[in-house]
Amino acid sequence: MRQRLSSEPDRYRGRRRVPTPPRSRYAAVVTTAFVGAGIVALGANALPDAKSVSPSVLDELRQASIASQDAAARADSADRATRAERSSDATTDAAEQDPYLLPLHGYDFKSPYGVRWGKLHTGIDLVAPEGTPYQAIHSGTVTKAGWFGGYGYAVIVRHADGTEAIYGHSSAVTVKEGQQVKAGDQLGLVGNTGHSYGSHLHLEVHVNGQPLDPVPWLQERGVDIKLETEALYGDVAAS
Numbered sequence: 001m002r003q004r005l006s007s008e009p010d011r012y013r014g015r016r017r018v019p020t021p022p023r024s025r026y027a028a029v030v031t032t033a034f035v036g037a038g039i040v041a042l043g044a045n046a047l048p049d050a051k052s053v054s055p056s057v058l059d060e061l062r063q064a065s066i067a068s069q070d071a072a073a074r075a076d077s078a079d080r081a082t083r084a085e086r087s088s089d090a091t092t093d094a095a096e097q098d099p100y101l102l103p104l105h106g107y108d109f110k111s112p113y114g115v116r117w118g119k120l121h122t123g124i125d126l127v128a129p130e131g132t133p134y135q136a137i138h139s140g141t142v143t144k145a146g147w148f149g150g151y152g153y154a155v156i157v158r159h160a161d162g163t164e165a166i167y168g169h170s171s172a173v174t175v176k177e178g179q180q181v182k183a184g185d186q187l188g189l190v191g192n193t194g195h196s197y198g199s200h201l202h203l204e205v206h207v208n209g210q211p212l213d214p215v216p217w218l219q220e221r222g223v224d225i226k227l228e229t230e231a232l233y234g235d236v237a238a239s
């Protein structure tokens with residue numbers, strides 16, 4: 001993790017409604033374009049909670065900051081890092097509130113999206129023992145929870161942007177149609193129902209009603225389902 005910079009208290013101006021001088025506000029907008037995943041990975045949770053700093057301390061910091069504008073300019077490279085952090089706060093806050101997550105852990109990524117056995121496999125298969133709970137990858141409304149033909153017992157969650165995630169072959173579903181869920185909420189249990197070759201979760205993503213490969217789609221949202229990693233602060237593409 002990065003060393004604290006002497007100018008670091010500066011960032012509280014951005015987060016806590018203390019007026020920001022026009023120069024750094026402009027700079028924050030400019031640097032937003034250069035904020036990459038590496039900066040985002042620093043994450044707001046790595047920072048001390050600004051709420052624990054009393055208003056009078058913040059005010060002193062602000063006064064000190066205004067009095068030392070030239071010092072801030074000299075420390076430009078350090079300041080740039082701080083500004084990048086500050087501008088990423090809005091992104092990370094949004095991602096924390098409405099993240100994309102893995103549907104479960106401890107699975108084997110088995111069958112990718114694509115043609116299999118002469119027909120299109122419209123999702124990905126995550127092999128896990130029967131009865132393993134699985135969770136919503138993103139917030140939304142449950143539009144299907146029950147038997148769904150070849151999908152067996154399945155759950156469909158429609159996200160706010162209209163995309164849908166289908167979770168198939170469950171041994172049981174644990175939500176009801178019409179229910180609102182958040183990322184990480186349990187939807188059901190992994191199983192082997194419908195057209196299934198063994199206990200696994202079939203995950204499918206539909207955009208504009210059409211299935212697409214969930215792997216890159218999730219990667220753009222900070223979830224690498226092949227490597228079984230999720231970045232709570234990685235919602236770069238969606239911002």
Ligand SMILES: [Zn+2]
Nearest residue numbers: 123124125202
């Ligand atoms: Zn499948």
